[in-house]
Amino acid sequence: MSVPPLDPARATALVERLYEDHAIPALVEYIRIPNKSQAFDADWAENGYMDQAFALVEAFCKEHGPAGLKVEIVRLPGRTPLLFLEQAGTAPGDDTVLLYGHLDKQPEMTGWSEGLGPWTPVRRGDELYGRGGADDGYAAFASIGALRVLADQKIPHRRCVVIIEAGEESGSPDLASYVDHLSDRIGQPTLVVCLDSGCGNYDQMWCTTSLRGLVHCELEVETLSEGVHSGDASGVVPSTFRVIRQLLSRVEDEVTGEIKIAELHAPIPAERLDQAHKAAVTLGDAVYDKFPFHGATRPVTTDRAELVLNRTWRPTLSITGAEGLPLVRDAGNVLRPRTALKLSVRLPPSVDSEAAKTALVAALTADPPYGATVTVKHAEGAGGWNAPKGAAWLDASLDSASRAYFGQPVMGMGEGGSIPFIGMLGRRYPIAQFVITGVLGPKSNAHGPNEFLHLPTTKKLTCCIAQVLRDHAAR
Numbered sequence: 001m002s003v004p005p006l007d008p009a010r011a012t013a014l015v016e017r018l019y020e021d022h023a024i025p026a027l028v029e030y031i032r033i034p035n036k037s038q039a040f041d042a043d044w045a046e047n048g049y050m051d052q053a054f055a056l057v058e059a060f061c062k063e064h065g066p067a068g069l070k071v072e073i074v075r076l077p078g079r080t081p082l083l084f085l086e087q088a089g090t091a092p093g094d095d096t097v098l099l100y101g102h103l104d105k106q107p108e109m110t111g112w113s114e115g116l117g118p119w120t121p122v123r124r125g126d127e128l129y130g131r132g133g134a135d136d137g138y139a140a141f142a143s144i145g146a147l148r149v150l151a152d153q154k155i156p157h158r159r160c161v162v163i164i165e166a167g168e169e170s171g172s173p174d175l176a177s178y179v180d181h182l183s184d185r186i187g188q189p190t191l192v193v194c195l196d197s198g199c200g201n202y203d204q205m206w207c208t209t210s211l212r213g214l215v216h217c218e219l220e221v222e223t224l225s226e227g228v229h230s231g232d233a234s235g236v237v238p239s240t241f242r243v244i245r246q247l248l249s250r251v252e253d254e255v256t257g258e259i260k261i262a263e264l265h266a267p268i269p270a271e272r273l274d275q276a277h278k279a280a281v282t283l284g285d286a287v288y289d290k291f292p293f294h295g296a297t298r299p300v301t302t303d304r305a306e307l308v309l310n311r312t313w314r315p316t317l318s319i320t321g322a323e324g325l326p327l328v329r330d331a332g333n334v335l336r337p338r339t340a341l342k343l344s345v346r347l348p349p350s351v352d353s354e355a356a357k358t359a360l361v362a363a364l365t366a367d368p369p370y371g372a373t374v375t376v377k378h379a380e381g382a383g384g385w386n387a388p389k390g391a392a393w394l395d396a397s398l399d400s401a402s403r404a405y406f407g408q409p410v411m412g413m414g415e416g417g418s419i420p421f422i423g424m425l426g427r428r429y430p431i432a433q434f435v436i437t438g439v440l441g442p443k444s445n446a447h448g449p450n451e452f453l454h455l456p457t458t459k460k461l462t463c464c465i466a467q468v469l470r471d472h473a474a475r
Contacts, residue, residue, distance in 0.1 A: 003091070003156050003474035008404045011149045011463045018064065018148060019459055023141040024128065026060045027453070030103075030137050031121035031130030037104035037169035038080055050166050053103045054081050057140045057164065061085060065144050066151035076181060079174040080104070080166035083140065084182065087147055091156035091473040098161050098189040098425075098432075099465075101139020101196060102168035105132035111449035118451075126455050133453035134439050135446040139195035140164050142462040149466035157469045161186055168196065171382060172421040179428065189432050191394075191472050192425055193465060197438035198415050198446075200283050202457045204408035205464050207398060208436035209275060210312060213347035213384030214418040215357045216320075219247065219364055222373040224337035233335045238370040240324070240339035247374065250363045251345075252317045257300060259315040259345075263359035266348035268313045269386070272414060276312065279413040280304035290442035312414030315351070318344045346416060353381030382420035387434055394433050397471035401464035435468060437461065 033056070035049035044050050054073050061071045061083075070086040083103070089095070108118040108131070116122055118131035143162045150157050163182075167174045179186065199206035221240045228237070252259055259265065280287055287307050288299040299307060310316070321342030326332075347356050361376050368374040390398075402410035415436075422436065439457045440446045 003470060004153075006149070006155060006467055006470055007153060008463065010153060011466060012405070012459070014149055014152050015145050015459050015462050018145050019141070019455065019462075022060070022064055023138075023145065024123075024455070026056060027128060027133050027137060027141065028121040028123075030056055031128075031133055032119055034108075034119050035103065035105055035132075035166075036107050038167055038173075039170035040107045044080070050080060050104070053137075054083055054166070057083060057103065057137075061140065061144055064148070066147045069147070074178065074182065076174070076177055079177060082166065082174070082178045083162070083164035084185070085140075085143070085160075085162035085164075086185070087160040089157060089159035089473075091158055093158060094187075095158040095191075095472070096161055096187040096189045097158055097191045097193065097469060097472060098163065098186060098429075099139075099143045099193045099195065100163055100165075101136050101143065101194075102165045103132070103137060103140075104166045104169050105137075106135070106169050106447045109447065109449050113450055116450055127452040128455055129450060129452045131451055134444050134451060136196045136438060136440075138439065138453055138458050142195055142458065142465060145462040146466040146469060149463060150469060155466075155470050155473075157473045158190075159187075160469065161189070168419070168421070171380070175421050176424060179425075189429050191468075192429060192432045192434050193468070194419065194422060194434070194436045195438055195461075195465075196419055197436045198417070198440035199438060199457065200279060200411060200413055200441065201286060202441050202454050204406045205398060205402035205410045205461065206437060207410060207412045208415045208438070209387045209412045210272060210349040210414035211385045211419050211422060211436070212312065212349055212414075212416055213351055213353045213356070213382055214420070215345045215347060215353060215360055215379065215381045217343050217357075217361070217379035218340055218377040219244065219343055220338065220340040220375040220377065221247070222338045222375075223370070224335070227334040227337050230333045230335040237335055238372060240336060240372070243369045243372045243374075244339050244341060246369050247364050248317070251360065257316065259317065261356075261359050261363055264315040264345065264347060264351060264356050266313075266350045268309060268348075272313060272386075273309070275412055276308040276414075277305045279411060280308050282411055286442055292443070308413065311416035313348050315348060316346045318346075320344045346418070347384055349384035349386040349414070351384065353383045357381040382418055383423045384418065385422045385426060387436070388426075391433050391475075393471060393475040394435070394468070397468050398435070398464075400471075401467035404467065405460040405463045435465075437464075
């Protein structure tokens with residue numbers, strides 16, 4: 001069908017007004033709400049913070065959404081809520097576009113700079129600091145902004161459904177139930193837009209072409225029933241720390257960081273190798289200098305393409321928590337009875353997470369050193385995702401949008417993080433094209449201290465999504 005082009009200047013002006021006058025003030029209030037994800041707040045229902053966040057965004061959508069927008073908070077018993085938006089199509093056909101975001105947040109984390117904090121919104125120039133703005137409380141506002149752009153210029157689009165969940169930071173345990181519950185209302189999308197990813201820089205639109213999978217577990221080693229004098233027992237009783245070091249060495253080469261378990265590896269497709277090299281050229285030193293290295297610390301290699309591949313297509317081990325270790329100031333001369341670690345293993349996108357989990361647990365628990373008691377608890381896996389080949393119209397649309405609003409061509413790159421439900425949606429909607437994008441760029445520090453939302457990129461990305469919705473109708 002014939003669809004008129006978007007006027008980029010008019011779209012930019014509308015989005016600028018919408019954010020500065022309404023969306024940014026709402027995001028400021030959203031950041032104040034400590035609506036931590038259910039994995040980090042067992043009493044989320046009683047505390048009511050999730051309800052506050054949803055009420056705030058619901059009110060914004062009702063007041064500033066385009067005419068005819070249906071807004072509903074859906075609640076299934078015992079599950080976190082979900083915001084469901086529906087905008088009827090204005091172009092012929094029964095196609096549906098599904099847009100996704102989430103409102104739950106990671107916990108506070110220590111190390112925020114003076115004057116900043118997780119629940120203290122602070123705007124400094126182009127950056128809005130505070131937990132959850134970029135990851136990814138902005139998604140509902142961006143979806144509304146894109147629909148407003150189309151309505152303002154009377155540009156036809158297909159039916160759009162927006163779902164904003166509340167459990168992504170906990171692995172989206174409720175999302176499948178909601179998708180089942182709402183399946184008739186969602187329909188069969190031919191385009192899925194996820195606004196929960198990252199960007200390599202703030203100079204162009206970035207699309208995520210793959211996501212790593214994940215296995216996490218708690219590894220516990222016990223050698224004593226209670227702590228004893230270290231001078232008396234050391235050299236006789238094996239240290240739990242030494243045992244746990246040996247177990248970790250079964251998984252990772254401590255010198256190179258290479259993962260030793262074959263089931264955790266996968267071949268890297270030629271297309272992704274080529275993409276990594278192009279991203280490395282575009283980003284230059286930003287591949288690694290976006291991270292806050294301390295002192296003289298340097299990256300594991302200076303080969304930028306290898307760094308891109310390391311964080312997108314190779315398995316890695318991180319220790320994200322520990323128990324059984326007293327604070328240094330409280331540590332006496334005691335041989336501790338127990339050491340426990342939280343292990344987070346990122347997997348290549350195409351690795352079977354269940355097979356990887358089985359292999360990891362087997363490696364950690366087989367033939368324990370000194371017969372120590374070794375326990376692996378709460379082992380869970382989540383699959384990765386490798387994007388299907390993009391349709392010609394979508395590739396052209398993304399590049400056109402990036403050039404129109406950023407002045408640079410679109411770039412693609414894998415992301416090191418995991419969004420488990422993307423694979424689920426890919427299996428559920430096999431005919432759909434996927435646009436996985438976001439605003440988490442250099443130093444935005446999702447999940448850590450000093451997280452910020454880069455406002456110019458957010459505004460430009462909102463316009464880019466409007467362009468893609470327009471081109472979807474015109475394809």
